[in-house]
Amino acid sequence: xxxxxVSLRPIVNKINxxxxxxxxxxxxxxxxxxxxxxQIGEIFYIGNGVIRTFLDIRPRIIKLGGxxxxxxxxxxxxxxxxxxxxxxGLFYLHYSVAGTQGPGALPGSFESFKPNPCDSKTLNLKWxxxxxxxxxxxxxxxxxxxxxxxxxxxxxLLNIRRPFLNHNGVNxxxxxxxxxxxxxxxxxxxxxxxPFNLSQDDMEIAGKIIEIDVVRNSSIDNPPVVTRFNELxxxxxxxxxxxxxxxxxxSGISFQKFYNQYIKYVGNVGQDLVESIFSFVQYKPIxxxxxxxxxxxxxxxDQEGFINFGWRGWEGAFPTSFKRSxxxxxxxxxxxxxxxNEAVKTLAGRLQPLxxxxxxxxxxxxxxGTALTGVQPYMGNGIPNLTGSVVFxxxxxxxxxxxxxxxxxxxxxxxxxxxxxDFSVIETDYNFGSQSAYYVNLGTxxxxxxxxxxxxxxxxxxxxxxxxxxxxxP
Numbered sequence: 001x002x003x004x005x006v007s008l009r010p011i012v013n014k015i016n017x018x019x020x021x022x023x024x025x026x027x028x029x030x031x032x033x034x035x036x037x038x039q040i041g042e043i044f045y046i047g048n049g050v051i052r053t054f055l056d057i058r059p060r061i062i063k064l065g066g067x068x069x070x071x072x073x074x075x076x077x078x079x080x081x082x083x084x085x086x087x088x089g090l091f092y093l094h095y096s097v098a099g100t101q102g103p104g105a106l107p108g109s110f111e112s113f114k115p116n117p118c119d120s121k122t123l124n125l126k127w128x129x130x131x132x133x134x135x136x137x138x139x140x141x142x143x144x145x146x147x148x149x150x151x152x153x154x155x156x157l158l159n160i161r162r163p164f165l166n167h168n169g170v171n172x173x174x175x176x177x178x179x180x181x182x183x184x185x186x187x188x189x190x191x192x193x194x195p196f197n198l199s200q201d202d203m204e205i206a207g208k209i210i211e212i213d214v215v216r217n218s219s220i221d222n223p224p225v226v227t228r229f230n231e232l233x234x235x236x237x238x239x240x241x242x243x244x245x246x247x248x249x250x251s252g253i254s255f256q257k258f259y260n261q262y263i264k265y266v267g268n269v270g271q272d273l274v275e276s277i278f279s280f281v282q283y284k285p286i287x288x289x290x291x292x293x294x295x296x297x298x299x300x301x302d303q304e305g306f307i308n309f310g311w312r313g314w315e316g317a318f319p320t321s322f323k324r325s326x327x328x329x330x331x332x333x334x335x336x337x338x339x340x341n342e343a344v345k346t347l348a349g350r351l352q353p354l355x356x357x358x359x360x361x362x363x364x365x366x367x368x369g370t371a372l373t374g375v376q377p378y379m380g381n382g383i384p385n386l387t388g389s390v391v392f393x394x395x396x397x398x399x400x401x402x403x404x405x406x407x408x409x410x411x412x413x414x415x416x417x418x419x420x421x422d423f424s425v426i427e428t429d430y431n432f433g434s435q436s437a438y439y440v441n442l443g444t445x446x447x448x449x450x451x452x453x454x455x456x457x458x459x460x461x462x463x464x465x466x467x468x469x470x471x472x473x474p
Contacts, residue, residue: 001424004385004411008430008453008470012051015467016040018454020171021443024081027089027145032445034452036469039075039461040064041095055143055151062096062136068110070460073166073190074136078173078252082214083180089145092157092182092214094172100137105163106195110135113191114322115338123339127163127189127196130227134161137225138168140184142214157182157212158236159225160205163198164190167269171252171374171441178255178262181211181241185266187249193271193320193338194312199246200346202291202301203228207311209244209253209266211285230292240288244307246314246350251441256377256390256448263414265354265390267375268309268316272323273335275372276309276316276353277392279414283307303349310350313342317353317420354390355412355423359398367408367425368398374442378411380449383474389413391426391451391472393439404432407439407455409472430470440467 011034020037026045033045041058044051057076064072078094085091105127106113116122127133140158145151162168167187174183188199189206199207205227218235226232229240249269255262258281266278284305294301312320320343321335337343357369374393378386394408409426436457443452450471457466 001412001422002385003424003427004383005427005429006383006409007473008428009473011452011469011471012036012044012046013468014465015044015469016042016464017456017461018441018467018469019075019077020079021441021452021454021469022079022081023445025086027086034443034445034469035079036454037076037079038467039072039077041076043076043079057093057095060095060098062098062100065460065462067101068165070462072461073168073170074138075461077168077170078140078184080173080175080182083175083177085145090154090214091143091145091151092173093141093143094169094184095139096162096168097137097139102132102134102136104135104165105133105189106191110164110166110190111192113193113195115193115195117336117338117340123341125195127198127227130161134163134227135165135190137161140173140212155221156223157214157239158184159223160186161225161227162189162206163196166190167249169250169252171443174252174254176211176255177257179211180215182214183243183253184210184212185247185250185252186210188247188311193322194248197312197342199248199311200308200313200342202242202245203230203295205229207245207247208242209247209307211241211243213239213241229288230295232288234289237288237292241285242288242291242306243283243285244309246309246311246346248309248311248315251372251374254376254390254444256379263377265375265377266309267372267392268311269371270315270359271320272315272359273318273321274316274356274358275369275394276356277372277375277390277412278309278351279354279390280307280351308346308350310346313339313344313346314350316356319343352420354414355421357394357410357423365425367394367410369394369408370398371395373407373440376442376444376451377448378444378451379447382449383472386411386426391442392423393442393453395438395440403436404434405436405438406432407437409439409453
């Protein structure tokens with residue numbers, strides 16, 4: 001692949017940790033403005049170089065960073081504007097609700113779980129006592145920008161109880177240009193290695209990509225707090241379809257127009273070995289009512305054409321493994337398959353990644369990754385070598401103990417023969433000095449001709465005002 005060099009042009013700095021970057025046109029306005037949602041609950045927009053507050057829901061957001069030394073994956077994690085936002089003022093939020101802190105589903109640190117292949121109990125854990133053993137509650141809401149310019153909440157679409165603080169997704173709400181439905185991407189519930197195998201269970205809301213028909217009003221304004229589809233009232237079930245399962249943790253879904261179809265891109269964050277980007281065009285969504293029906297009849301819904309990313313048996317193209325350092329030689333490590341049976345079970349039905357990049361990569365022109373944080377198609381002509389490709393970001397280049405930290409930009413392309421492809425690092429010329437620069441997310445404008453990068457100076461949401469938003473320019 002061609003080496004690409006870009007510049008980063010700062011647009012705004014000293015903001016809190018950004019979770020969503022996207023543009024829209026405000027009702028009565030004539031220009032597209034960049035909107036920035038922050039994890040702690042602010043939404044800003046930028047016009048004529050001035051940053052203005054669109055909405056501040058900080059009091060509605062769970063207290064962040066308390067139980068985890070400042071690191072957190074909860075908060076305001078999704079923002080999407082209705083395709084008719086200019087006319088109807090409707091927009092949607094996904095966030096972790098204030099006052100819902102629970103003890104978590106397993107004792108110990110939120111990401112400390114590791115299966116032991118020699119102990120079958122650890123391979124078949126069940127999430128029990130869900131009403132009390134959970135970490136927090138996430139909500140998906142519909143809001144409206146009123147004619148007086150004030151946003152107001154209209155209704156709640158879903159209330160989801162989550163087992164752990166991590167893997168809630170980020171940039172988790174996007175509208176599908178194909179179906180006009182709101183797409184919610186949920187992570188597997190968190191911890192490590194998906195202890196309860198929620199991502200493969202058809203009844204679990206965790207670990208799925210779900211379409212919500214916002215036109216069909218379920219007339220239930222305050223839905224119950226649930227973890228499983230069969231716990232939802234039927235009128236809400238009828239508004240939902242499932243596109244995919246086997247998700248670990250993802251940075252939203254993006255759509256690239258290709259003739260009269262759309263290529264869908266999804267980046268799945270890895271466990272110990274590899275980060276994966278998937279692409280698909282054809283898919284067969286399954287209505288939640290059908291999934292529930294099959295569950296009640298103790299059968300399985302027809303899954304022909306249904307997308308499965310393979311987690312927890314597969315981490316991208318590899319059977320999920322964990323690493324142990326070799327006692328005789330600390331420079332080497334031993335990799336053990338974590339869930340052999342699940343890897344076999346999901347082998348045939350899972351989707352192969354478009355590209356993968358590794359936490360350790362011996363090739364000279366690659367990098368060791370940490371966590372995938374954004375995937376966006378680029379359809380502009382400003383950076384000609386990137387036109388038609390898909391750009392992605394990694395949180396931090398894995399260079400053993402060499403501060404300061406730097407994130408990574410890279411790109412790949414869908415091949416005509418649909419086979420997996422390699423990727424290439426995009427070089428940037430910006431000098432961050434001695435400051436850490438975690439690449440926390442990637443955004444685009446409405447026609448995908450511009451790319452925006454969110455950079456943060458810390459891994460902790462409790463370190464405030466360390467964010468800069470850049471436009472990626474030639």
